[in-house]
Amino acid sequence: MTREMTGAEMVIQALKDQGVDTIFGYPGGAVLPIYDEIIQQEGLEHILVRHEQGAGHAAEGYARSTGKPGVALVTSGPGATNMVTALTDAMLDSIPLVCISGQVPTHLIGNDAFQECDTVGITRPCTKHNWLVRDVDDLARVLHEAFYVATSGRPGPVVVDIPKDVQFATGTYQGPTPNPAAVHKSYRPQVKGDAVSIRAAVELMAAARKPVLYTGGGVVNSGPQACQLLRELVSLTGFPITSTLMGLGAYPASGENWLGMLGMHGTYEANMTMHDCDVMVCIGARFDDRITGRTDAFSPNSRKIHIDIDPSSINKTVNVDLPIIGDVGHVLEDMVRIWRASAVKRDETALKDWWTQIDGWRARNSLAYKPNSDVIMPQYAIQRLYELTRHRKTFISTEVGQHQMWAAQFYGFEEPNHWLTSGGLGTMGYGLPAAIGAQVAHRDALCVDIAGDASILMNIQEMSTAVQFGLPVKVFILNNQYMGMVRQWQQLLHGNRLSHSYTDSLPDFVKLAEAYGGVGFRVEKPGDLDGAIEEMIAVDKPVLMDCRVANLTNCFPMIPSGKAHNEMLLPDEANDEAVANAISAEGKSLV
Amino acid sequence: MNAQNVDAPSAYFLAEVSNEVETHTLSLLVDNEPGVLARVIGLFSGRGYNIDSLTVSETEHEKHLSRITIVTTGTPMIIQQIRHQLDRLVPVHRVTDLTVRALRANQDKPLERELALVKVAGTGEKRLEALRLGDAFRATVIDATTEHFVFEITGRTSKIEQFIAIMKPLGLVEVSRTGVAAVQRGPEGL
Numbered sequence: 001m002t003r004e005m006t007g008a009e010m011v012i013q014a015l016k017d018q019g020v021d022t023i024f025g026y027p028g029g030a031v032l033p034i035y036d037e038i039i040q041q042e043g044l045e046h047i048l049v050r051h052e053q054g055a056g057h058a059a060e061g062y063a064r065s066t067g068k069p070g071v072a073l074v075t076s077g078p079g080a081t082n083m084v085t086a087l088t089d090a091m092l093d094s095i096p097l098v099c100i101s102g103q104v105p106t107h108l109i110g111n112d113a114f115q116e117c118d119t120v121g122i123t124r125p126c127t128k129h130n131w132l133v134r135d136v137d138d139l140a141r142v143l144h145e146a147f148y149v150a151t152s153g154r155p156g157p158v159v160v161d162i163p164k165d166v167q168f169a170t171g172t173y174q175g176p177t178p179n180p181a182a183v184h185k186s187y188r189p190q191v192k193g194d195a196v197s198i199r200a201a202v203e204l205m206a207a208a209r210k211p212v213l214y215t216g217g218g219v220v221n222s223g224p225q226a227c228q229l230l231r232e233l234v235s236l237t238g239f240p241i242t243s244t245l246m247g248l249g250a251y252p253a254s255g256e257n258w259l260g261m262l263g264m265h266g267t268y269e270a271n272m273t274m275h276d277c278d279v280m281v282c283i284g285a286r287f288d289d290r291i292t293g294r295t296d297a298f299s300p301n302s303r304k305i306h307i308d309i310d311p312s313s314i315n316k317t318v319n320v321d322l323p324i325i326g327d328v329g330h331v332l333e334d335m336v337r338i339w340r341a342s343a344v345k346r347d348e349t350a351l352k353d354w355w356t357q358i359d360g361w362r363a364r365n366s367l368a369y370k371p372n373s374d375v376i377m378p379q380y381a382i383q384r385l386y387e388l389t390r391h392r393k394t395f396i397s398t399e400v401g402q403h404q405m406w407a408a409q410f411y412g413f414e415e416p417n418h419w420l421t422s423g424g425l426g427t428m429g430y431g432l433p434a435a436i437g438a439q440v441a442h443r444d445a446l447c448v449d450i451a452g453d454a455s456i457l458m459n460i461q462e463m464s465t466a467v468q469f470g471l472p473v474k475v476f477i478l479n480n481q482y483m484g485m486v487r488q489w490q491q492l493l494h495g496n497r498l499s500h501s502y503t504d505s506l507p508d509f510v511k512l513a514e515a516y517g518g519v520g521f522r523v524e525k526p527g528d529l530d531g532a533i534e535e536m537i538a539v540d541k542p543v544l545m546d547c548r549v550a551n552l553t554n555c556f557p558m559i560p561s562g563k564a565h566n567e568m569l570l571p572d573e574a575n576d577e578a579v580a581n582a583i584s585a586e587g588k589s590l591v
Numbered sequence: 592m593n594a595q596n597v598d599a600p601s602a603y604f605l606a607e608v609s610n611e612v613e614t615h616t617l618s619l620l621v622d623n624e625p626g627v628l629a630r631v632i633g634l635f636s637g638r639g640y641n642i643d644s645l646t647v648s649e650t651e652h653e654k655h656l657s658r659i660t661i662v663t664t665g666t667p668m669i670i671q672q673i674r675h676q677l678d679r680l681v682p683v684h685r686v687t688d689l690t691v692r693a694l695r696a697n698q699d700k701p702l703e704r705e706l707a708l709v710k711v712a713g714t715g716e717k718r719l720e721a722l723r724l725g726d727a728f729r730a731t732v733i734d735a736t737t738e739h740f741v742f743e744i745t746g747r748t749s750k751i752e753q754f755i756a757i758m759k760p761l762g763l764v765e766v767s768r769t770g771v772a773a774v775q776r777g778p779e780g781l
Binding site (some may be wrong): 121122124125128129133149185186187310311312314315316319 | 621622625626629630633635637668670671675676678679680681682683684
């Protein structure tokens with residue numbers, strides 16, 4: 001379809017042609033022509049945020065919870081720079097995000113004009129790709145290409161920067177190309193895995209005596225089909241399975257072979273299994289430093305298979321023996337088929353012994369904490385939240401810190417795309433807008449942001465968005481009056497000198513909720529917790545729940561920086577002295 | 592991230608891990624569009640890779656394709672990372688490690704040349720010596736007065752380095768170098 005229209009009209013048309021139903025944005029001088037089109041159309045809902053960063057994270061929440069790309073619309077200058085955190089977040093977590101930004105008119109570019117910044121320059125390192133469109137006749141093509149790049153291969157954020165005169169100019173609109181993968185000149189991600197390598201992987205796995213599947217966000221990104229295939233692979237092979245923070249839900253937490261999350265705050269059994277395995281199958285994960293701990297002591301005796309769509313993930317930090325480049329879904333499909341077709345003879349005794357050993361590690365009960373009948377333990381709060389929401393359609397987002405790790409440890413995810421968290425960048429302030437994004441896409445679902453008292457204040461203004469659009473998101477604040485994870489690290493690294501990690505003058509969250517037009521609750525006693533959570537769920541409005549928890553609880557188990565998987569600090573061993581001496585001099589410079 | 596650039600499949604392709612620092616010459620075919628060079632350079636600075644030399648020019652005008660030649664140093668793992676990271680850039684069509692290609696073909700190195708303009712000023716015996724040496728290096732005099740020469744010299748980096756070192760005591764004023772351009776030996780293209 002080609003027809004004449006203005007640049008601003010093209011933006012709306014292209015979004016609709018790409019199947020977009022929701023955009024998150026904030027108007028300003030350089031995007032006014034686009035906003036003028038938004039108000040004159042139907043079918044594209046615009047959610048007005050209160051800060052552009054909120055638009056970015058909301059679009060991420062929308063994307064992660066639906067599997068579709070999230071779309072944000074911001075103005076030039078500060079609008080674009082406020083998006084940088086969200087773009088970087090999406091870059092590190094491989095979230096498909098299309099950001100459209102306004103720019104000063106082409107003749108003013110480079111003149112330090114009002115609200116001008118070099119948007120493509122600033123966002124170059126934090127996007128998968130970006131474009132400055134100087135000619136209206138390029139606009140439609142670029143917009144469609146932007147969606148293709150954002151959603152294909154390893155997904156990621158893209159920016160299309162559109163000068164105001166281009167929005168006003170009239171040009172020829174072209175609809176999307178039916179098969180962009182076949183026509184793109186230079187960008188052609190490999191989707192199908194190499195058959196020879198997959199066969200070799202199956203052989204290696206079949207011969208394994210101590211195997212483990214280590215999965216990540218790539219499985220979720222690959223789609224529901226990939227998650228289904230993963231479950232099939234687990235039941236076919238009987239292998240134990242662990243996952244990174246980003247991959248939770250791809251395999252159900254109630255599944256028999258589930259070891260819990262691995263890594264810095266992962267379970268003892270997951271990390272010990274990783275350390276002692278003889279064959280590791282990494283599926284859509286990237287050997288991140290939160291996962292590996294000390295790389296030179298990382299799983300020293302294993303052959304490693306790595307399935308990833310991005311060749312640059314291979315051998316980046318850990319050398320693997322057998323790389324398979326391709327989309328997780330496609331590779332798993334072949335893998336399951338080949339496994340079924342070949343009469344695999346496994347060493348059942350070895351596998352049984354392996355499970356016996358794993359059960360021994362499990363018995364260590366590494367997530368244990370001391371129950372308390374006077375104050376609410378943060379772990380208990382998450383457990384209760386889980387029990388009282390698990391039978392509903394629930395989406396959980398988090399901010400960043402101790403509460404995030406407790407949520408990952410204690411909330412059981414059964415399905416992919418129901419867990420929204422900032423993994424790679426660790427963005428405080430992610431959770432509330434992400435929950436809003438998920439709620440927009442799933443109006444009937446329960447969307448809970450598990451937050452900390454410090455993190456929530458970083459994007460608290462989005463409460464106003466939730467109220468305006470009738471989005472009953474629930475913010476469950478584990479309030480310990482500290483930046484808990486910062487404090488924990490100060491205890492580990494800096495002789496318990498708690499420099500600026502205590503928040504004096506916290507707002508009254510109940511009144512704050514009311515001030516925004518939402519509802520506030522406070523709960524302080526374990527006995528009142530269930531009632532409070534049920535009340536929170538029942539309210540059909542945005543809620544701030546001020547859940548007062550034990551102030552000085554720390555998050556364990558933990559692999560201290562610079563240590564290996566088998567050097568975990570377990571909760572029952574983490575006395576003051578052990579905490580103070582957990583990290584060596586070399587480890588101190590790590591993050 | 593192009594299929595044709597992925598390593599030939601072989602199970603267990605990484606037999607040994609070397610931490611020796613090597614110098615490699617990479618050749619990139621890219622869309623000649625605004626910002627493409629910034630993307631390449633930003634990747635090197637952002638990820639802490641080295642650039643020893645970088646040259647760029649449009650080589651296929653009708654297709655708007657430029658060829659970028661980069662000489663870089665790093666361990667084999669880093670060089671592999673650089674190649675894959677470059678390949679991830681959307682306007683990059685192809686990344687070729689010419690050094691690896693040469694080694695596979697049992698050659699020492701790919702064909703590499705750079706050009707330098709070398710200005711030498713002086714009179715008397717020094718001036719004559721500069722001219723004689725320029726001749727010996729097959730440098731061409733492209734500008735001269737009674738007090739100076741500008742030599743144009745082409746060759747491998749080592750030859751240019753040597754020529755410049757020799758000219759130093761003979762009144763070297765300034766040098767401008769193009770950086771390395773490189774192609775693979777033999778009849779095949781990229």
